[in-house]
Amino acid sequence: MLEVHDFLRYSRPMNLNEVGVEGQLKIKKAKVLVVGAGGLGSPILTYLAASGVGHLGIVDFDRVEIHNLHRQILFQESDMGQYKAILAANRITQLNPHIKVETYQEKLTAINIQSIFESYDYIVDGTDNFATRYLVNDACVQFNKTLIYGTILGFQGQLAVFNHRQSKDLRAIFPEPPDPSDVPNCSLNGVLGTFPGIIGTMMAQETLKVILDLNPLHNQLVIIDTFNWKIQTLVF
Template identity: 60%
Template structure:
């Protein structure tokens, strides 16, 4: 891709003095793995892809279902029953054909986590269960990878950056995962479709800032209630 093509596509962000040519080159060289291609993963993927992150991996073993469509906006009804990762890859390649996208249609497990995560600089966790979140966190700590964390339920979301330049990780906030029987989930409690869009965009925003070397969250957990627009930042 030529410098002219770069500028034509990315000029609105390259015009920012904090980005410019050097920042766009950082984005092009970055390797980001997104865990999950669901409610959080869809907006994360859209925004880091269109911003020009050069290498993106997507891992998810699920298929598109009708009840996904109100919030997982990479997909349409005709794609129900298809693989999320292969569908997401195809859509993202149309949004930005100048980047490399790898679809990993597997379940992230202890047996494959190290091998998969080790190929990327930054991990963005859009998973929806505590077992995966702790596996991702512990693997990132082991490998020294930066982790962007987000979670949603109902009208509320959380956001943090873990294990970045010596910062703390998930276990410093929540040392152990909760009892699965005591954990509410979106299947039973529901979620308004716009919420994962907002939290996912915030996760994408932090990802881009980290790549660009801009100020980012450090040992801070954001609690965001969209019902009454309360925004709380907790230090840990």
């Protein structure tokens, strides 16, 4: 049930007819796992925590490096060398001490993914490589988990919701991951610091819409071109 501090903290979203007390309770009861605490994960975790998602999980085995700091806004220079998952958990707990946060400082594999995923209702993919994206997608299909998906490359981003209420999954659009030799090395890809914030915030918004059952994307891929400010929605 909602407590006094919930009514005080979340009065603005609860003023929305689409949310109200019942919707805020859904948010509080939601269990969301965010895979990746970097450029996308930072805004996703920040806004889901601020919005009152009651149980958040963070999967990330990386440590903070100086080249992360222009876009991974949960971290600062004094954090270099420390685990992102632990730092992210500490920061969002400071933002909202009324939520539960769990961390997994390990690389997702076919062996550990079920044990990590099984406690969560919704999976949010903030990863930066195709191997992990397909691993996450296939596990969501296998274990019947809703997947909120987002990617960025250069000035273009993508957003989708997979495997939700009988919707299709990533392989319905891209049946197989690309050949690694055809994909630019992640460490060489350029990105403006603001762009992961844009896509990550959209992913957090779509996650809340899924939790609230507010007409989330269904067999649709949104493509966002921030260079020319064009947005397309492809139906698949």
